[in-house]
Amino acid sequence: MESNGLATAYEPGEVESKWYDYWEENSLFKADTKSKRPVFSIVIPPPNVTGSLHMGHALNNTLQDVLCRYKRMKGYNVLWQPGTDHAGIATQNVVEKDLAQKGADRHQVGRERFIELVWEWREKYGRMIINQLKRLGSSCDWSRERFTMDEGLSRAVREVFVSLYEEGLIYRGDYIINWCPRCHTALADLEVEHEEMDSSLYYIHYPFEKQEGFLTVATTRPETLLGDTAVAVNPQDERFRDLSGLNVLLPILNKPIPVIYDKYVDMEFGTGALKITPAHDINDFEIGNTHDLERIRVIDDDGRMNDLAGPYQGMDRFECREKILDDLRDAGLLERVEPYRNAVGHCYRCKTMIEPLLSKQWFVKVGPLAEKAVEAVREARTRIVPSNWEAVYFEWMNNIRDWCVSRQIWWGHRIPAWYCRGCGEVIVAKEEPKTCPSCKSSDLEQETDVLDTWFSSALWPFSTLGWPDSTDELETYYPTSVLVTGFDILFFWVARMMMMGIHFMGDVPFRDVYIHALVKDEQGQKMSKSKGNIIDPLEVLDRFGTDAFRFTLAVLAIQGRDIRLSEERIAGYRNFINKIWNAARFVLMNVEDCEPPLIEKAELSLADRWIMTRLARVSQQVDACMDEYKFNEAASACYQFVWHEFCDWYLEMAKLELYSEDERRRRVSQSVIQILLSGVVRLLHPFVPFITEEIWQRLPHTKGSVMVAPFPHAGEYIDDEQAIEAMELVKGIITGIRNVRGEMNIPPKTYVKTIIDVGGEREKEIVEMNRGYIIALAKAESIEIVSRVEKPARSATYVFGDIQVHVLLKGLIDYEKERNRIYKEIRKAERERELSQRKLANNNFLKQAPPNVVEDVREKSDLMIAKLEKLNQNLALIEELR
RNA sequence: GGGCGGGUAGCUCAGUGGGAGAGCAUCGGCCUUACAAGCCGGGGGUCACAGGUUCAAAUCCUGUUCCGCCUACCA
Numbered sequence: 001m002e003s004n005g006l007a008t009a010y011e012p013g014e015v016e017s018k019w020y021d022y023w024e025e026n027s028l029f030k031a032d033t034k035s036k037r038p039v040f041s042i043v044i045p046p047p048n049v050t051g052s053l054h055m056g057h058a059l060n061n062t063l064q065d066v067l068c069r070y071k072r073m074k075g076y077n078v079l080w081q082p083g084t085d086h087a088g089i090a091t092q093n094v095v096e097k098d099l100a101q102k103g104a105d106r107h108q109v110g111r112e113r114f115i116e117l118v119w120e121w122r123e124k125y126g127r128m129i130i131n132q133l134k135r136l137g138s139s140c141d142w143s144r145e146r147f148t149m150d151e152g153l154s155r156a157v158r159e160v161f162v163s164l165y166e167e168g169l170i171y172r173g174d175y176i177i178n179w180c181p182r183c184h185t186a187l188a189d190l191e192v193e194h195e196e197m198d199s200s201l202y203y204i205h206y207p208f209e210k211q212e213g214f215l216t217v218a219t220t221r222p223e224t225l226l227g228d229t230a231v232a233v234n235p236q237d238e239r240f241r242d243l244s245g246l247n248v249l250l251p252i253l254n255k256p257i258p259v260i261y262d263k264y265v266d267m268e269f270g271t272g273a274l275k276i277t278p279a280h281d282i283n284d285f286e287i288g289n290t291h292d293l294e295r296i297r298v299i300d301d302d303g304r305m306n307d308l309a310g311p312y313q314g315m316d317r318f319e320c321r322e323k324i325l326d327d328l329r330d331a332g333l334l335e336r337v338e339p340y341r342n343a344v345g346h347c348y349r350c351k352t353m354i355e356p357l358l359s360k361q362w363f364v365k366v367g368p369l370a371e372k373a374v375e376a377v378r379e380a381r382t383r384i385v386p387s388n389w390e391a392v393y394f395e396w397m398n399n400i401r402d403w404c405v406s407r408q409i410w411w412g413h414r415i416p417a418w419y420c421r422g423c424g425e426v427i428v429a430k431e432e433p434k435t436c437p438s439c440k441s442s443d444l445e446q447e448t449d450v451l452d453t454w455f456s457s458a459l460w461p462f463s464t465l466g467w468p469d470s471t472d473e474l475e476t477y478y479p480t481s482v483l484v485t486g487f488d489i490l491f492f493w494v495a496r497m498m499m500m501g502i503h504f505m506g507d508v509p510f511r512d513v514y515i516h517a518l519v520k521d522e523q524g525q526k527m528s529k530s531k532g533n534i535i536d537p538l539e540v541l542d543r544f545g546t547d548a549f550r551f552t553l554a555v556l557a558i559q560g561r562d563i564r565l566s567e568e569r570i571a572g573y574r575n576f577i578n579k580i581w582n583a584a585r586f587v588l589m590n591v592e593d594c595e596p597p598l599i600e601k602a603e604l605s606l607a608d609r610w611i612m613t614r615l616a617r618v619s620q621q622v623d624a625c626m627d628e629y630k631f632n633e634a635a636s637a638c639y640q641f642v643w644h645e646f647c648d649w650y651l652e653m654a655k656l657e658l659y660s661e662d663e664r665r666r667r668v669s670q671s672v673i674q675i676l677l678s679g680v681v682r683l684l685h686p687f688v689p690f691i692t693e694e695i696w697q698r699l700p701h702t703k704g705s706v707m708v709a710p711f712p713h714a715g716e717y718i719d720d721e722q723a724i725e726a727m728e729l730v731k732g733i734i735t736g737i738r739n740v741r742g743e744m745n746i747p748p749k750t751y752v753k754t755i756i757d758v759g760g761e762r763e764k765e766i767v768e769m770n771r772g773y774i775i776a777l778a779k780a781e782s783i784e785i786v787s788r789v790e791k792p793a794r795s796a797t798y799v800f801g802d803i804q805v806h807v808l809l810k811g812l813i814d815y816e817k818e819r820n821r822i823y824k825e826i827r828k829a830e831r832e833r834e835l836s837q838r839k840l841a842n843n844n845f846l847k848q849a850p851p852n853v854v855e856d857v858r859e860k861s862d863l864m865i866a867k868l869e870k871l872n873q874n875l876a877l878i879e880e881l882r
Numbered sequence: 883g884g885g886c887g888g889g890u891a892g893c894u895c896a897g898u899g900g901g902a903g904a905g906c907a908u909c910g911g912c913c914u915u916a917c918a919a920g921c922c923g924g925g926g927g928u929c930a931c932a933g934g935u936u937c938a939a940a941u942c943c944u945g946u947u948c949c950g951c952c953u954a955c956c957a
Contacts, residue, residue, distance in 0.1 A: 006916090008916080008917065009917085009919070010919095194953085194954080201957080217957080218957065219957060220957065221957085264955090265956095265957090266956050266957080268956080269956045269957065270956080270957065273957095274956090274957055275957075281955080281957080282955055283955045283956090283957080284955095284957090285955095286955085342956090342957085343954080388886070388887080389886095391885080391886075392885080392886070392952075392953090395884090395885070395886095395952095395953080396953080399953090399954090487951095487952085488952095518951090524894095524949095524950075526951095555905090556894090556895090558895075558896075560886095560887065560888095561887080561888080561895080561896095562887095562950085562951085564894060564895085566893095566894075566906090568893095568894090568905095568906065568907090569894075569905080569906075571906095571919075572905065572906060572919090573905095574919065575917095575919040575920085576919090577919090578917070578919050578920090579916095579917065579919080579920085581916085581917080582916040582917035582919095582920085583916065583917080584916085585916050585917075586916035586917080587916085588916095589916070590916090632895095632896075633896085636896080636904075636905095639904095639905090640904085647916085647917085648921085651916075735923090738922060738923065739922095739923065739924085740923095741911090741922080741923080742910075742911065742922065742923030742924070743910095743923070743924075745910085745911070746911095747911085747912085748911075748912050748914070748921095748922075749912090749914085779914090832901075835901085836901090839900090839937080839938075842937060842938090843937085844936095844937035844938090845937040845938070846937080847937075848936090848937045848938090849900075849937060849938070850900085853900050853938090856900080856901080857900080857901085860901065
C-alpha cells in the first residue's frame with residue numbers, strides 16, 4: 001500500500017545516490033578553516049589507490065563517518081581529510097601482472113615508461129575506491145583529497161628525508177635485510193610474516209681439518225653452508241673444550257673454517273655447535289662482526305645460488321637444498337634428520353619465502369624517535385582506546401630495530417640521494433644537485449631505490465594539511481582529534497606517524513587513537529580470497545542498503561572483540577531500517593495537513609511525557625557512549641529505544657490521541673509526534689544517514705539537511721521521572737493482561753473484562769487516568785479498579801508487585817491451565833523470596849552492606865511475600881472451584 | 883619463548899562487586915488500516931573448571947584447561 005507516496009518497504013537504492021549528491025552539491029562535507037566553532041578532525045587511513053572496498057574499509061570508514069556526522073550535529077567544525085595511498089609494492093605488482101598478460105615485463109618497457117603506466121593505471125582505477133567510500137556515505141571533504149604521490153606530499157617526503165639525514169637519523173649501510181626474491185626488493189622487518197611450518201632439522205658433520213673426528217651442527221637451511229665462515233660453540237660448553245684455533249672443513253667445498261667461541265650459542269639446542277653464515281642470517285651476521293668473519297653471500301636476488309656456491313651455481317635455493325642433502329648423504333656427512341617446526345618469514349605481499357641476505361640499504365635510526373613516541377602515550381598526550389593496546393604499542397616501541405626504508409622497486413618516492421661518479425660522494429638534497437659539492441664533478445647519478453610506502457604514510461597527518469608550508473589547515477586541524485584504525489597497522493602506521501608527527505610538528509598527530517577490531521566470517525575465520533569466505537561489502541550494499549550495513553557494523557563494533565559478520569545479522573538490521581521507515585510513514589500519514597506545532601506542556605499525555613523523557617535520556621546516553629567510542633552501546637541504545645519504546649509503545653498509545661474525536665487533542669498529538677520523529681531521525685542520523693535524510697526532507701517544518709540539524713539534547717525535551725514510573729505501571733498492567741490472554745488462548749479479537757486490584761491511591765489514580773491505554777493496547781472490554789478483593793471466579797490473574805490483574809473469562813475456564821500458570825509463578829516467586837530472605841537473615845549482610853542495598857533486598861522480599869500470598873490465594877480458589 | 887584477548891541461552895555476543903540480558907533461532911497465537919522485513923505471548927543458562935577474597939562474585943585474585951590472535955634473532 002502507498003500513502004504520501006511512501007512505499008510500505010524502504011527501498012534504499014534511489015534514495016542513497018540522491019541524498020549523497022545533495023550533500024555534496026550543498027558543500028555539507030566541507031571543512032572551514034575560518035570557522036570559530038570547536039574543531040574535530042580526522043585523517044582517513046588512506047586506502048590503496050588501486051584497491052577495492054573490503055570489509056575492513058567498510059568498518060573503518062563507517063565508524064569515522066558516524067563520528068564525523070555526530071560531531072557536526074554537535075556543532076563542531078569537522079574536517080574529515082580523505083585521500084589515497086600509492087601502495088608501492090602492491091600497485092607495482094598489479095601493473096606488472098597486467099604487463100605480463102600482455103607478454104611484457106617492466107624491464108622491457110623501462111623505468112620511465114613503467115611509471116607512466118602506473119599513473120595511467122591509477123587514473124583508470126583510482127576513482128573506484130573513492131566512489132565506493134562515497135557509497136558507504138562517507139562525509140569526507142573531497143575537495144581536499146590527497147594522494148601520497150602528489151607534488152605536495154612528495155615535497156614533504158623529500159623534506160623529511162633530508163632533515164633526518166642531516167640529523168644523522170637516516171644512514172646507508174650493509175646489513176642483513178629481508179629480501180623478497182619475487183618482488184625483488186628489501187622489506188622492513190614488519191613486512192615479513194612469520195608462519196609456523198613443518199620443516200626438518202639436519203645434523204651435518206663438519207670434519208676437523210687436521211685431526212680425526214668432526215663437529216656435528218644442526219641446521220634447518222643446509223644450502224647456506226656454502227656461505228659458512230665459522231662454526232661457533234659456547235665457551236662454557238664442556239664438550240667443546242680445547243678446540244680453540246682449530247679449523248673444520250666445510251663439507252663438499254672442503255674449505256677450512258675456524259671454530260669460534262661465542263656465548264650466544266645455546267648449549268641445549270641441537271648439538272651445541274652452530275654453523276655461522278654471516279651473509280644470510282641476522283644472528284650469524286652479528287656474530288660475524290664480533291669475530292671479524294668474512295661475509296660470503298651465496299644466494300642472488302632471484303633466490304638462486306650464485307657463483308660463490310661452487311657446483312650449485314644457478315640452482316634455485318630449494319633445489320639446491322635437495323641436491324646438497326643428496327651430496328651430504330653420499331659423502332656420509334648427514335648424520336640424521338629430525339622433524340622440526342619453526343617460524344619461517346614470508347613476504348606480506350606475495351607470500352614468497354623471505355631470504356635474509358646482506359645488502360646495502362637506507363635505514364632510519366628509530367631509537368630516538370621511538371623514545372619520544374613512547375613518552376607521548378605514557379603522558380597521555382595521545383590516548384589509545386581501548387587502552388590494552390598501549391601495552392602492545394610500548395612493547396614494540398621499546399624493542400624496535402632500525403627501519404629499512406629503501407625498496408628496489410620503481411613505483412614510489414625516489415630517494416633524494418645522488419652519488420658522484422667522480423669522487424664517490426653521497427649527496428642528499430631536496431632538489432637535484434648540478435655538481436658534486438666535494439669535487440665539482442657534474443657526473444652524478446640518482447639513487448634508483450624508492451622509499452617504503454609507509455615512509456610517506458607516516459607523514460600523512462601533516463603532509464595532507466599542507467606541510468612543510470605553514471597553512472591555516474595545519475594551524476586549525478593539527479593535532480587531529482582521533483585516528484580510527486585497525487590494530488593490524490598499529491606498528492606499520494600509527495607508531496610511525498607518532499614518531500614523525502612529534503619530530504616534525506612538535507606535537508602528537510592525534511589526541512586519541514581508536515583501535516577497532518577485524519571483521520571475520522561467521523566461524524570467526526579471517527576473510528581471505530583463498531578461503532573463499534569473503535563477504536563483499538558492495539554486494540551487501542546492493543542487497544541490504546547502506547544504512548542497514550552501517551548499522552550492523554556499528555552495533556557489532558565492540559571494543560576489543562573481533563566482529564563475526566553474517567548475512568543474517570545484516571538482514572536483521574535491514575528490518576530495523578524498515579521499521580524506522582514505517583514508523584515515519586505512520587507519522588507522516590497522520591500529520592499531513594496539520595499546523596506548526598504549538599503545545600502547552602499541560603496538554604501532553606502520559607505517553608508524550610514518557611517518550612520525551614526517554615528520548616532526552618537516550619540522547620545523553622548516546623553522547624556518553626560516543627565520547628568513549630562505544631559504538632555498539634550507542635547503536636544498541638538507539639535500536640532499543642526506537643523499536644521497543646517509540647514504535648512498540650509510544651506510537652500505539654499515540655493512536656488514541658490521533659484518532660480522537662477531540663480536535664484539539666488530535667492537533668496536539670500531531671504536533672508532538674512530529675517533534676518526536678524529528679528527534680528520532682536526528683538521533684539516528686550518524687548511524688543511518690540516508691534514510692534519516694529521506695524522512696527529514698519529508699517532515700513538514702524542517703529546514704535544510706538533517707546533517708546540520710542539532711543532535712537531540714536534553715534541553716529540547718522534558719525530564720519527567722513521574723511519567724517514567726507511571727508508564728511502568730501502565731505497561732505492567734497491559735503486559736499482564738496480554739500475558740493472560742496469550743497463555744489462556746484468548747483470541748485476539750475477543751475483548752475481555754478486567755478487574756485491576758491496586759493498593760495505593762496514587763496507583764489507582766494513574767490507572768484511572770490512563771485506562772484508555774489499557775483498553776486499547778490490551779483489548780479490554782472494561783476495566784474495574786478496586787482494592788483488596790478476592791480473585792473473582794472464572795478469572796485468570798496476573799500478579800506483579802502488589803498489583804493483581806484479573807481477566808474474566810467467558811465460558812468455561814480451563815482450570816488445569818490456570819492452575820499450572822499460577823504454579824509456575826509461585827515457583828519463580830519462591831525462589832526469589834528465598835534468596836532475599838537468606839540475605840536478610842545474615843547479620844553481616846545487614847551490618848556491612850550499604851543501606852540502600854539492604855533496603856532494596858528488604859523491599860524485594862516484602863514484594864515477593866505479598867505476591868506469593870496472592871498467588872496462593874488464587875491457587876486455593878482455583879482448587880476449590882474445580 | 884613472551885604477550886594479549888576470549889570461554890555467559892541452540893547460534894552470535896552485551897554485561898566488571900548487590901535482582902542473569904539482547905539479537906537471531908525456537909514454540910504458541912495473530913494478515914489488528916505504519917510495518918508479515920510485522921504484532922502479541924512463551925520456553926530456554928551449574929556464567930569453562932577448581933580454589934580464594936568478600937556480608938555478597940558472571941564480575942576481583944590464584945591455579946587448571948580449551949580456543950584465537952600478536953610477537954620473537956634457539957640454529
